[in-house]
Amino acid sequence: MAKETKIKYISLAGKGGTFSTIFHKFKGKKNINAEVANLRQLLSNERARLIHVIKTKKPGSIYQLAKLVGRDFKAVRADIKLLERFGFIELISSHKQGRERLRPVIDVDRITIHIDI
Numbered sequence: 722m723a724k725e726t727k728i729k730y731i732s733l734a735g736k737g738g739t740f741s742t743i744f745h746k747f748k749g750k751k752n753i754n755a756e757v758a759n760l761r762q763l764l765s766n767e768r769a770r771l772i773h774v775i776k777t778k779k780p781g782s783i784y785q786l787a788k789l790v791g792r793d794f795k796a797v798r799a800d801i802k803l804l805e806r807f808g809f810i811e812l813i814s815s816h817k818q819g820r821e822r823l824r825p826v827i828d829v830d831r832i833t834i835h836i837d838i
Contacts, residue, residue: 728831763807767792768800775810775825782822783812801825 770790780786787797804810804825809832812823 726830728829728833763803763809768804771797771800771804771825772809772827776827781824783825786825 771786774780774786774789778789780789783798783801784794786801787794790797801810801812801823805812809827809829811826811828813826815822815824
């Protein structure tokens with residue numbers, strides 16, 4: 722049986738010189754302008770690299786991911802939290818030696834951004 726492709730849809734619409742957004746299945750809709758700003762941040766090369774490393778290397782924790790990409794743990798954690806909020810990754814919780822470990826897992830196969838101008 723073939724695996725069903727998970728697709729994340731993001732729609733932007735030009736309105737009066739600004740973009741308004743319609744986000745599908747995002748966790749917690751807040752201020753729309755803030756979400757557009759976050760979407761712009763989301764599309765950075767560093768976050769794309771994190772997604773690629775998660776997909777190819779399958780790190781066991783955010784700490785291990787930070788080591789793989791050679792970045793500060795706190796910066797990687799902030800990027801991962803943003804990717805999680807937008808539904809691109811899922812954090813799987815486990816406990817080891819009394820500490821919680823969060824393993825990042827890709828939650829989508831494709832991201833589709835649709836812009837109406």
